[in-house]
Amino acid sequence: MKFHKRLLVGAAAAAFALGAGTAGAAKMYGPGVTDTEIKIGHINPYSGPASAYGTIGKGIAAYWKMVNDKGGINGRKIDFISLDDGYSPPKTVEQARKLVEQEQVLLIFQSLGTPTNTAIHKYMNAKKTPQLFVATGAGKWGDPKHFPWTMGWQPPYPAEAKVYAAYLLKNKPNAKVGILYQNDDYGKDYLHGFIAGLGSKAKKMVVAQESYEVTDPTIDSQIIKLKDSGADTFFNITTPKFAAQAIRKAYDSGWKPLQFLNNVSQSVGGVLKPAGLDKSVGLITAVYIKEATDPQWQNDEDMKAWNAWMDKYLPGADKTSSFYTYAYAVGYTMEQVLKGAGDNLTRKNIMKVASHLKHLKVPLLLPGVDVNTSPTDFYPIQCEQLSKFDGEKWQRFGNVICPK
Amino acid sequence: MAANPKPDTRLLAALASGAKLSKLQLAGLALALAGALALPWFVSDYRTFQYTLAIIYAVAVLGLNILTGYNGQFSLGHGAFYAIGAYTAAIMMEQGGMAYYWTIPAAGLACLVAGFLFGLPALRLEGLYLALATFALSVATPQLLKYNAIAPWTGGVQGVTIIKPDPPFGLPVSQDQWLYYFSLAVMLVMFVCAWNLLRGRTGRALKAIRDNPIAASAMGVNTALYKSLTFGVSALYTGVAGALGAIAIQFVAPDSFNFFLSVTFLVGVVIGGLASIPGAVFGGVVIVFIPNFAEQVSKAAPWAIYGMFLILFMYFMPTGIWGFIRLLYARFTRRRRAG
Numbered sequence: 161m162k163f164h165k166r167l168l169v170g171a172a173a174a175a176f177a178l179g180a181g182t183a184g185a186a187k188m189y190g191p192g193v194t195d196t197e198i199k200i201g202h203i204n205p206y207s208g209p210a211s212a213y214g215t216i217g218k219g220i221a222a223y224w225k226m227v228n229d230k231g232g233i234n235g236r237k238i239d240f241i242s243l244d245d246g247y248s249p250p251k252t253v254e255q256a257r258k259l260v261e262q263e264q265v266l267l268i269f270q271s272l273g274t275p276t277n278t279a280i281h282k283y284m285n286a287k288k289t290p291q292l293f294v295a296t297g298a299g300k301w302g303d304p305k306h307f308p309w310t311m312g313w314q315p316p317y318p319a320e321a322k323v324y325a326a327y328l329l330k331n332k333p334n335a336k337v338g339i340l341y342q343n344d345d346y347g348k349d350y351l352h353g354f355i356a357g358l359g360s361k362a363k364k365m366v367v368a369q370e371s372y373e374v375t376d377p378t379i380d381s382q383i384i385k386l387k388d389s390g391a392d393t394f395f396n397i398t399t400p401k402f403a404a405q406a407i408r409k410a411y412d413s414g415w416k417p418l419q420f421l422n423n424v425s426q427s428v429g430g431v432l433k434p435a436g437l438d439k440s441v442g443l444i445t446a447v448y449i450k451e452a453t454d455p456q457w458q459n460d461e462d463m464k465a466w467n468a469w470m471d472k473y474l475p476g477a478d479k480t481s482s483f484y485t486y487a488y489a490v491g492y493t494m495e496q497v498l499k500g501a502g503d504n505l506t507r508k509n510i511m512k513v514a515s516h517l518k519h520l521k522v523p524l525l526l527p528g529v530d531v532n533t534s535p536t537d538f539y540p541i542q543c544e545q546l547s548k549f550d551g552e553k554w555q556r557f558g559n560v561i562c563p564k
Numbered sequence: 565m566a567a568n569p570k571p572d573t574r575l576l577a578a579l580a581s582g583a584k585l586s587k588l589q590l591a592g593l594a595l596a597l598a599g600a601l602a603l604p605w606f607v608s609d610y611r612t613f614q615y616t617l618a619i620i621y622a623v624a625v626l627g628l629n630i631l632t633g634y635n636g637q638f639s640l641g642h643g644a645f646y647a648i649g650a651y652t653a654a655i656m657m658e659q660g661g662m663a664y665y666w667t668i669p670a671a672g673l674a675c676l677v678a679g680f681l682f683g684l685p686a687l688r689l690e691g692l693y694l695a696l697a698t699f700a701l702s703v704a705t706p707q708l709l710k711y712n713a714i715a716p717w718t719g720g721v722q723g724v725t726i727i728k729p730d731p732p733f734g735l736p737v738s739q740d741q742w743l744y745y746f747s748l749a750v751m752l753v754m755f756v757c758a759w760n761l762l763r764g765r766t767g768r769a770l771k772a773i774r775d776n777p778i779a780a781s782a783m784g785v786n787t788a789l790y791k792s793l794t795f796g797v798s799a800l801y802t803g804v805a806g807a808l809g810a811i812a813i814q815f816v817a818p819d820s821f822n823f824f825l826s827v828t829f830l831v832g833v834v835i836g837g838l839a840s841i842p843g844a845v846f847g848g849v850v851i852v853f854i855p856n857f858a859e860q861v862s863k864a865a866p867w868a869i870y871g872m873f874l875i876l877f878m879y880f881m882p883t884g885i886w887g888f889i890r891l892l893y894a895r896f897t898r899r900r901r902a903g
Contacts, residue, residue, distance in 0.1 A: 261610035279815040
């Protein structure tokens with residue numbers, strides 16, 4: 161009898177506590193959220209073949225440190241849990257499960273790499289946990305119909321290809337285009353985007369397509385074939401080593417086409433210098449983010465804020481690395497989504513806010529490039545501006561182009 | 565025990581040769597099995613998944629241990645056989661629409677053939693030279709898997725995504741728990757087979773080849789055949805593990821099977837205990853949990869911590885974890901002869 165009484169009292173107390181809980185629940189919290197904290201997961205290769213990207217992870221961690229020092233988001237500090245997967249997909253699965261099931265994070269932010277994100281793509285969506293602003297340019301991250309919990313951030317490769325296509329249709333509609341692409345997902349993403357961008361004129365305009373394998377020693381024969389096809393425009397879809405070879409070979413063979421070089425290989429030091437700066441004059445590429453080394457941004461407010469942040473939170477870090485500008489901009493985007501969700505910090509609402517970003521101005525993105533999403537458009541950044549190489553540096557020209 | 569003059573030495577000899585089991589060993593085995601069966605009910609699904617991985621790696625480690633520990637051949641290329649097993653499973657499930665359990669024997673068979681064939685030319689290579697040849701195999705694997713001609717099946721760089729199997733007959737267990745029990749069952753079968761293989765004539769032949777190949781062939785052991793067959797059987801074990809791994813991870817891609825995977829197996833073999841069957845279980849556990857533990861200790865330099873662990877292990881347990889346990893047991897019974 162006594163036992164029963166105790167049980168009753170206990171039950172009543174529990175009911176009261178529950179009641180009190182629901183009464184005060186104008187706030188809606190998903191996993192990992194309290195009145196003082198939001199837990200965010202992150203997976204990055206700090207070791208292994210892609211460990212150079214570890215810099216991005218350090219940059220983002222420093223960004224949250226700044227946010228927390230300023231009092232957090234709506235009074236909540238960010239608990240940023242960053243794990244290493246060594247760019248190995250099985251490890252990514254293990255780490256994602258650790259973050260979602262063990263650490264109970266609200267979401268996973270900026271997981272890096274195409275194979276690694278592919279490995280957890282189905283899992284994250286089955287768990288209905290946001291896989292937000294993944295760090296890869298593949299086109300498949302914007303598929304809200306099948307994967308409503310996954311979203312990219314940077315301009316997807318197909319969108320970039322469409323920027324070049326739009327420029328051609330407008331300025332050189334009778335171009336005869338020769339394409340060289342790497343024979344994998346990345347190369348085909350660009351290729352298909354470009355052909356889709358040209359639309360009905362693609363058949364007439366694209367006169368030659370050549371591909372190469374990453375294992376090929378050179379791409380000389382492909383360049384010769386493209387030249388012999390009579391093409392007067394060259395779309396160079398290659399990774400840095402091959403990009404340098406292609407630029408050099410095209411120049412040395414006496415072929416003087418209008419050249420588009422994909423964003424992946426736009427590094428002056430890593431690609432254009434080995435190819436020969438004089439041989440690279442006139443190359444066109446697409447950009448969306450400000451270069452910290454570009455003198456024209458010296459007095460830019462965002463760049464000043466970025467410099468101050470670098471000095472305070474990452475003293476001694478290499479300011480010429482584009483990974484830090486990237487980390488700052490993507491961190492800001494995430495911060496705005498969390499801010500926009502207010503006190504309704506459920507996973508569902510996070511995706512709702514993330515898919516309703518309208519003309520969000522993100523610092524360090526080029527003027528005219530803003531973040532836009534909708535429930536059917538999971539590509540936050542799609543607009544880019546073209547940039548021409550003048551023999552020393554990239555010079556932006558024309559308007560910002562937003563492909564449809 | 566008192567009736568037996570030197571039970572511990574006999575026991576040790578039995579342990580070493582893998583002959584008949586004593587009562588104590590049987591009891592220990594039953595206890596370990598009961599613990600393994602009960603485990604998923606006490607930990608989260610995520611932990612269960614980690615233990616499943618440990619079981620899978622244990623099978624792979626046992627495969628390499630048969631080759632390295634028992635037969636004295638080095639391999640830095642078992643990641644390649646693991647990949648073949650994983651891809652066999654993935655392709656059968658995704659393209660062939662076959663049930664996951666059929667992929668296990670198929671992966672084993674594919675790797676048995678692949679391992680045997682690779683073992684033939686490898687016969688001419690000894691020690692370090694074989695290590696280099698197998699090293700070549702494992703560094704080539706990710707690139708070969710990306711090769712375009714086989715991309716329609718392998719999915720190229722993109723890899724293949726697999727659906728996670730549901731528990732059969734409406735069993736009241738989660739998918740992770742089911743996969744754990746399934747892997748555990750496969751592991752037990754593989755371990756019993758290995759024990760059967762290694763405790764008799766074949767096991768003695770393998771060890772004879774390891775210790776003195778000339779004496780072994782003088783005694784009538786067909787060295788060439790045994791060596792390449794051992795390579796095949798070892799690859800079979802690793803391939804079965806690869807198939808299980810693909811099902812557990814639900815994804816295969818070339819980047820999953822880099823050179824480091826092969827080294828990881830070797831680490832598991834040595835830390836678990838060379839030429840010991842139970843050591844493989846410890847090897848599997850070490851492979852999964854030491855890197856995670858290292859990351860918890862230091863985010864900045866997890867691999868430095870990992871390296872430190874390896875050195876400590878080698879310093880304090882030079883015969884591996886299983887060797888250490890045997891040593892402790894011998895000390896405990898205080899009957900081990902000096903020296």
